[in-house]
Amino acid sequence: MHVIETQGLSKRYPGVTALDRLTVDIGEGVTGLVGANGAGKSTLIKILLGLADATGGGASVLGHDIDSDAAALRRRVGYMPEHDCLPGDVSATELVVHLARMSGLPLDAARERTADTLRHVGLYEERYRPIGGYSTGMKQRVKLAQALVHDPEIVFLDEPTNGLDPVGRDEMLALVRRIYDDFGISVLVTSHLLGELERICDHVVVIDAGVLLRSSSVADFTQASAELAVEVTGDPAAGADALADAGLTVRREGHLLLVDLADDATYDVVRDVTAGQGLGLVRLERRRHHIAEVFEEEADDVHA
Numbered sequence: 001m002h003v004i005e006t007q008g009l010s011k012r013y014p015g016v017t018a019l020d021r022l023t024v025d026i027g028e029g030v031t032g033l034v035g036a037n038g039a040g041k042s043t044l045i046k047i048l049l050g051l052a053d054a055t056g057g058g059a060s061v062l063g064h065d066i067d068s069d070a071a072a073l074r075r076r077v078g079y080m081p082e083h084d085c086l087p088g089d090v091s092a093t094e095l096v097v098h099l100a101r102m103s104g105l106p107l108d109a110a111r112e113r114t115a116d117t118l119r120h121v122g123l124y125e126e127r128y129r130p131i132g133g134y135s136t137g138m139k140q141r142v143k144l145a146q147a148l149v150h151d152p153e154i155v156f157l158d159e160p161t162n163g164l165d166p167v168g169r170d171e172m173l174a175l176v177r178r179i180y181d182d183f184g185i186s187v188l189v190t191s192h193l194l195g196e197l198e199r200i201c202d203h204v205v206v207i208d209a210g211v212l213l214r215s216s217s218v219a220d221f222t223q224a225s226a227e228l229a230v231e232v233t234g235d236p237a238a239g240a241d242a243l244a245d246a247g248l249t250v251r252r253e254g255h256l257l258l259v260d261l262a263d264d265a266t267y268d269v270v271r272d273v274t275a276g277q278g279l280g281l282v283r284l285e286r287r288r289h290h291i292a293e294v295f296e297e298e299a300d301d302v303h304a
């Protein structure tokens with residue numbers, strides 16, 4: 001089932017085309033929306049939420065048309081905006097309870113859901129202190145909590161790792177993944193960093209200057225290459241020579257030997273040759289691409 005469908009969706013500002021006839025279907029799970037700054041990620045989210053009007057084409061979220069059925073749609077979605085938009089003089093608890101009530105929850109349920117959600121995102125005693133004194137990481141968690149408190153079926157997270165240090169990024173990415181794994185809530189998450197999305201997403205949509213470059217599963221993006229990574233104890237140069245003598249195509253990358261994988265017999269040849277040379281085999285694995293490499297290759301093709 002598709003949770004998001006767009007057909008020829010466009011958004012033109014005077015002098016700028018933020019989205020250019022975007023047609024894409026997005027299924028359940030965690031989907032990454034990737035693109036450089038200004039690629040049109042926030043614009044797409046705002047249009048899907050009904051916060052901005054498209055200038056062409058159409059879209060639906062959870063089967064609701066974004067134009068004719070926007071109120072019903074908004075009851076079922078959560079939104080974490082990109083920029084800092086939190087009032088500094090109220091606590092996380094006060095803010096999230098307030099927003100839960102605006103989403104229609106009775107007071108008792110709003111309080112209970114707020115406590116659960118803030119605990120889930122990792123805010124504990126601090127939740128009673130004014131938000132103005134929070135770190136960036138804590139503010140991002142409050143924004144995430146308010147997107148989840150009314151138990152939506154899909155959440156839009158706009159650059160949730162923005163401004164976080166590496167540890168904070170890892171924690172936030174783990175939280176994002178758990179939104180789907182623990183609660184079955186689908187996620188559309190944006191980032192300009194391909195590498196971080198490949199770790200947590202099932203599917204990735206890449207846009208550039210408002211144009212769809214690619215939409216595919218992360219597994220397709222990172223499909224195994226026809227190359228074996230071999231690591232041996234001892235001198236890698238000797239290992240490379242011996243493998244080449246055995247008829248394999250080998251190149252060196254630091255201490256790794258990269259061997260063209262002709263067929264399954266290549267594994268046996270590597271094992272026998274390294275054993276014959278008295279080299280211990282530390283690693284023998286089929287290499288996987290990283291999304292960033294694939295993306296760079298495609299970008300090179302486009303610009304060639």
Ligand SMILES: Nc1ncnc2c1ncn2[C@@H]1O[C@H](COP(=O)(O)OP(=O)(O)OP(=O)(O)O)[C@@H](O)[C@H]1O
Nearest residue numbers: 013016017018035036037038039040041042043044
């Ligand atoms: N209200 C607006 N008026 C005019 N141009 C706009 C407006 N909002 C966005 N744009 C332009 O549309 C393009 C897409 O912007 P958008 O914010 O969607 O990109 P983004 O991929 O989310 O990037 P970022 O991560 O920097 O926010 C940019 O060129 C931006 O300058």
